[in-house]
Amino acid sequence: MQARFYLQENTPVCLVAREKDNRKFYWLDQVQQSWQPGEFNTFSWPTATVIKPLQLKVTDLGVLVRLQDCPSVDSAAPDRIAPAILYQNQPPNELSAYVFTYKLRANAKVKLKVKSLADGQTVFPKELGNKTGVFEVVVPANKLASGDYQVELTGYDLASNSPVYQSVRFFHPAKPL
Known part of the structure; x- marks a missing residue:
């Protein structure tokens, strides 16, 4: 592997x-x-x-x-x-997408957004609806400029109305694989 x-x-x-x-x-x-x-x-x-x-x-x-x-x-x-x-x-010949894997313990209504840290613009918004357990979100990479990005998963637990929030930052390189 x-x-x-x-x-x-x-x-x-x-x-x-x-x-x-x-x-x-x-x-x-x-x-x-x-x-x-x-x-x-x-x-x-x-x-x-x-x-x-x-x-x-x-x-x-x-x-x-x-x-x-x-x-x-x-x-x-x-x-x-x-x-x-x-x-x-x-390895693959090109980087066409990022796959972010999440695991939620309870049923929640969530959405995901990817924003460029250079200008704060959202480059990938995605309403995900109701999710529970393990799920993946595919984010196309071929249109991202080289730079730093932030991925935010936000929403709320459907039973308790508690907020759901996870955030990570990553660098997308311009270099080929």
Whole structure:
């Protein structure tokens, strides 16, 4: 299995690979590797000892690359991430979309927006409706200019009316994969 991500600047990296919907409890963390700023970085790990016996597919897993020191498992969502491409043999030829995976514990009405931090303009608004459990949101990347973006998931819990809010920032590179 391989995860590839662009590291804009020299900063601590915390890479975690895990199941999107925790059924077999696969979790890879404590990755120790040197990372190169201003480049796409790749982390590879074998699948024979754990992933194959658990019969997990690449689509069952997600990778989170936090741009900070590794926090405890119970910490809040990271402020800055580096979106990762997860693949088995060859990386894709181009970056056409970002897929953001969320997990909500209760049924909530939510929406997502991606805004450019350069000018504050929303570049991708999406009404998601009622969601619960694990769900994904696909954000087209081919029309994004190189720069910093913020992704915000907002809404409210349908049972308690409590607010739902998650936010991350990421850098979209102009460099080809």
